[in-house]
Amino acid sequence: AVAMTGGQPHDGNLSVPIIARQLAAEGVQKIVVVNDGTGRAYERSGLPNGVPIRHRDELDDVQRELREVAGVSALIYDQTCAAEKRRRRKRGTFPDPARRVVINDRVCEGCGDCSEKSNCMSVVAVDTEFGRKRAIDQSSCNKDYSCIKGFCPSFVTIEGGQLRKGKATQAGGDAFDRLPMPTLPTTRTPWGLLVTGVGGTGVVTIGALLGMAAHLEGKGISVLDMAGLAQKGGAVWSHVRIADRQEQLYAARVAAGEANAVxxxxxxxxxxxxxxxxxxLGLTRVVINRDQTNTSEFVRGFAAQARSGNVQVNPDPIFPGRSMEQQIVEAVGEGRVEFLDASRLATELLGDSIATNLFMLGYAWQQGLVPLGLAAIMRAIEINGTAVAGNKAxxxxxxRTAVDPAAVLEAARPKSGLPAHHQLSTSVDEVISRRTAQLTDYQNAAYAERYARLVARVRQAEDAVAPGITLLSEAVARGYYKLLAYKDEYEVARLYTDGDFLKRVEESFDGDYRLVFHMAxxxxxxxxxxxxxxxxSYGPWMLKALRLLTRFKPLxxxxxxxxxxxxxxxxxxxxxxxxxxxxNELVAGxxxxxxxxxxxxxxxxxxIRGFGHVRERYHASAKQREALLLAAFRNMKAPAASGQARPRKTIAVIPG
Ligand code: SF4
Known part of the structure; x- marks a missing residue:
C-alpha cells in the first residue's frame, strides 16, 4: 500500500470507477463506495453493476455488512484528505464555504458526543468555571461540519461573513523598530537547532526559511525534516545545522545531546x-510554546467517554503539561528554558494560530538562539511568498514578546476581556457566591436561597468533622448547582440571549452573516x-423564539x-x-x-453530562457508582476511639 498524506500527485489516471472496475475484474465479491456526500466527478452509472455509493455516516454499518461477506470484499472510501483540503483552500483551489461552526460553551455539557461523531482534532477542550467544555479551533477547522451532529443544542453555524482579522496583522511601527538587536551565536563551529511541532502547522516552513536565510548570508546549512503523520496531529522535527561553511556540516541530523537550541x-x-x-544539560537552550494542542489521545478519550457514558472507565483526559515542562527543565537545567503562551498570543494578535511558529521563531531569534541576521530572515519570508506581511508581523x-512581554500581553487582551465563565474561582466562597448569583438569573432569588441553605449546612457539618477542610463543601457547591441549573428549554434560551454569546460571536466575526441553530x-x-x-437546522428566527421563551421561565x-x-x-x-x-444523609452521618x-x-x-440519550448513558453509569459509594459511606464510619482521625489520612477502598 502507498499512503500519500503530503499532497503528492499520483502517476496515471486512477479514479474511483477505475479502482472499482479493476477490483471487480479481479473477482472481488462485494464492493462498496463510501463518500461524504459532496459532489463527485463520477456517477453511479460509471461504477460496475451492483456497486453502491453509501454515505460516510453509514461507514460502520457498511463495515459490519462487509465482514459477513464470504470471500474478498472491498470498501473504497472516497474523501479529500483534511490536510489536503486546508492546503488547497489556502491556494484558493478548493471551495471554501463561508460557513463556520461555533459552540456556545455555556450551553455545552462537555459530554464528548461531538468528538464521537466527528473524531475531529479541531473540537478542543476549554476549561471553564462550570467544567470542561468544548470550542472549535477556527484556525485548524476543515469545515467538515460533522461535529454538529453531536447531540446537544450548543452548535451554531455562522453563515456568511468572515472571521475577524487579528489585532495586529501588519508588521512595522515604532515598537518593532526600537527593539534591540540580540547577540547572535557564532557559527565558527556548527550550531544545532531543533525545531519541533505538529504536522500541518508550519514547522517545516521554519526550516525552509532558515535554509533560505543561511543561503542569502552565504553560510552553510543543512535542514532535515522528520515527520510522523503529515495529517494534523503528527509530530514533526526539523533538524537545522548552521555553520560558516557548508563543508563543516558532515551530518544532517542534530545528534543526541548536541542541540544548541530547541x-x-x-x-x-x-x-x-x-x-x-x-x-x-548546560548546553541546550529551549523556548517552548506551552499552549495545549489537542492530541489524538484527547479526541479518542472524549469519544470513548461519550460512547460509554462512564467517567470511571473513561476518565477525563488530562494534559500532563506540568510534568512535561519538568522533564524539559531536567534535561537542560534550570534557567535554560522559557515557556510562553505562544498559540494564544499569536492567535489574538494575528487572527490565526498558524502564525504561532513564526512567532516562536521571532522569540527565539531575539533570545539569541538563531545564528542568522534579521535582514536575511525577513528576505527569506518575502521569497517564501506566502502570507508575507502576516509572517513578518x-x-x-x-x-517583542521576548523584550516587552507586558506590552504584548496588553495588546493581545480580548476586547471585552476574558469571558466571566472562563475565569476560575480561587476559593470555595467564590465558588458558592458565583453559583448563587447564577441561580438567581436561572430562576429567582428563592431558588438561589434553596441552594445556599443546603451548601451552608454542609459547610457547618464538614467544619465540625474536619476543621479547615472544605472538599465536601466545594463538591456539594458544584454538584448541587449542576443539578439545579439543569439545561432545559428556558435555560438554553437564556444562555443564547443574555448577551454574552452574541457579543462573543460579534467579536470573532464580521461582515454580513446569519446565525443558524442546530437543535432538537x-x-x-x-x-x-x-x-x-x-x-x-433553524434559521435566525430561532433567536427571536429563544428570546420569547426566556420570558416564560417562571413557568x-x-x-x-x-x-x-x-x-x-x-x-x-x-x-x-x-x-x-x-x-442530608451525608450531613447526618x-x-x-x-x-x-x-x-x-x-x-x-x-x-452526568450531555442531553437526551447521551445524558441517559452518563446518568446510568453515575447511578451505579452512587450505589457503591453509598454502601461505602454507610460502612465506613470511624470507630469511636478514632475520633481524632483527619479525613485526608483516611484510605477508602472503593471498587473502581
Ligand atoms: S454538549 Fe457534548 S456534543 Fe455538545 S458541544 Fe458539548 S461536548 Fe460537544
Missing amino acids: IGCDLVVAASDESLAKMS AFQWGR PPLLARKDANGHQVKR RGTALDPFARSAERRLDRQLIADYEATV LDPANHEAAVELASLPEQ
Missing part, C-alpha cells in the same frame, strides 16, 4: 523522547429508528410548563430531589472515615 512549537512533541534525547511580535426542540423534533430525537416546573412532563425534565427534578436526600466517600458521592453530578 524551538518547541508544541509542548508534547518537545517533551517526547526523540526531542529530549537531543538536549544536553508574527516574527516581530515574537521578538422536544416539541418540534422527530425521532430516529432508535427513538432518539433528531437535530435540525418552569409548574403545571403550566409545556415541557415539564417530558421524561427528561422529570429526570432533572428527580435528580435534584435524590441529591438533596443524599446530601459524616465522620472522618467516610469523608472521602462523601466527597466523591457529592461530586457525582459532574459526571
Whole structure:
C-alpha cells in the first residue's frame, strides 16, 4: 500500500470507477463506495453493476455488512484528505464555504458526543468555571461540519461573513523598530537547532526559511525534516545545522545531546523522547510554546467517554503539561528554558494560530538562539511568498514578546476581556457566591436561597468533622448547582440571549452573516429508528423564539410548563430531589472515615453530562457508582476511639 498524506500527485489516471472496475475484474465479491456526500466527478452509472455509493455516516454499518461477506470484499472510501483540503483552500483551489461552526460553551455539557461523531482534532477542550467544555479551533477547522451532529443544542453555524482579522496583522511601527538587536551565536563551529511541532502547522516552513536565510548570508546549512503523520496531529522535527561553511556540516541530523537550541512549537512533541534525547544539560537552550494542542489521545478519550457514558472507565483526559515542562527543565537545567503562551498570543494578535511558529521563531531569534541576521530572515519570508506581511508581523511580535512581554500581553487582551465563565474561582466562597448569583438569573432569588441553605449546612457539618477542610463543601457547591441549573428549554434560551454569546460571536466575526441553530426542540423534533430525537437546522428566527421563551421561565416546573412532563425534565427534578436526600444523609452521618466517600458521592453530578440519550448513558453509569459509594459511606464510619482521625489520612477502598 502507498499512503500519500503530503499532497503528492499520483502517476496515471486512477479514479474511483477505475479502482472499482479493476477490483471487480479481479473477482472481488462485494464492493462498496463510501463518500461524504459532496459532489463527485463520477456517477453511479460509471461504477460496475451492483456497486453502491453509501454515505460516510453509514461507514460502520457498511463495515459490519462487509465482514459477513464470504470471500474478498472491498470498501473504497472516497474523501479529500483534511490536510489536503486546508492546503488547497489556502491556494484558493478548493471551495471554501463561508460557513463556520461555533459552540456556545455555556450551553455545552462537555459530554464528548461531538468528538464521537466527528473524531475531529479541531473540537478542543476549554476549561471553564462550570467544567470542561468544548470550542472549535477556527484556525485548524476543515469545515467538515460533522461535529454538529453531536447531540446537544450548543452548535451554531455562522453563515456568511468572515472571521475577524487579528489585532495586529501588519508588521512595522515604532515598537518593532526600537527593539534591540540580540547577540547572535557564532557559527565558527556548527550550531544545532531543533525545531519541533505538529504536522500541518508550519514547522517545516521554519526550516525552509532558515535554509533560505543561511543561503542569502552565504553560510552553510543543512535542514532535515522528520515527520510522523503529515495529517494534523503528527509530530514533526526539523533538524537545522548552521555553520560558516557548508563543508563543516558532515551530518544532517542534530545528534543526541548536541542541540544548541530547541524551538518547541508544541509542548508534547518537545517533551517526547526523540526531542529530549537531543538536549544536553548546560548546553541546550529551549523556548517552548506551552499552549495545549489537542492530541489524538484527547479526541479518542472524549469519544470513548461519550460512547460509554462512564467517567470511571473513561476518565477525563488530562494534559500532563506540568510534568512535561519538568522533564524539559531536567534535561537542560534550570534557567535554560522559557515557556510562553505562544498559540494564544499569536492567535489574538494575528487572527490565526498558524502564525504561532513564526512567532516562536521571532522569540527565539531575539533570545539569541538563531545564528542568522534579521535582514536575511525577513528576505527569506518575502521569497517564501506566502502570507508575507502576516509572517513578518508574527516574527516581530515574537521578538517583542521576548523584550516587552507586558506590552504584548496588553495588546493581545480580548476586547471585552476574558469571558466571566472562563475565569476560575480561587476559593470555595467564590465558588458558592458565583453559583448563587447564577441561580438567581436561572430562576429567582428563592431558588438561589434553596441552594445556599443546603451548601451552608454542609459547610457547618464538614467544619465540625474536619476543621479547615472544605472538599465536601466545594463538591456539594458544584454538584448541587449542576443539578439545579439543569439545561432545559428556558435555560438554553437564556444562555443564547443574555448577551454574552452574541457579543462573543460579534467579536470573532464580521461582515454580513446569519446565525443558524442546530437543535432538537422536544416539541418540534422527530425521532430516529432508535427513538432518539433528531437535530435540525433553524434559521435566525430561532433567536427571536429563544428570546420569547426566556420570558416564560417562571413557568418552569409548574403545571403550566409545556415541557415539564417530558421524561427528561422529570429526570432533572428527580435528580435534584435524590441529591438533596443524599446530601442530608451525608450531613447526618459524616465522620472522618467516610469523608472521602462523601466527597466523591457529592461530586457525582459532574459526571452526568450531555442531553437526551447521551445524558441517559452518563446518568446510568453515575447511578451505579452512587450505589457503591453509598454502601461505602454507610460502612465506613470511624470507630469511636478514632475520633481524632483527619479525613485526608483516611484510605477508602472503593471498587473502581
Ligand atoms: S454538549 Fe457534548 S456534543 Fe455538545 S458541544 Fe458539548 S461536548 Fe460537544
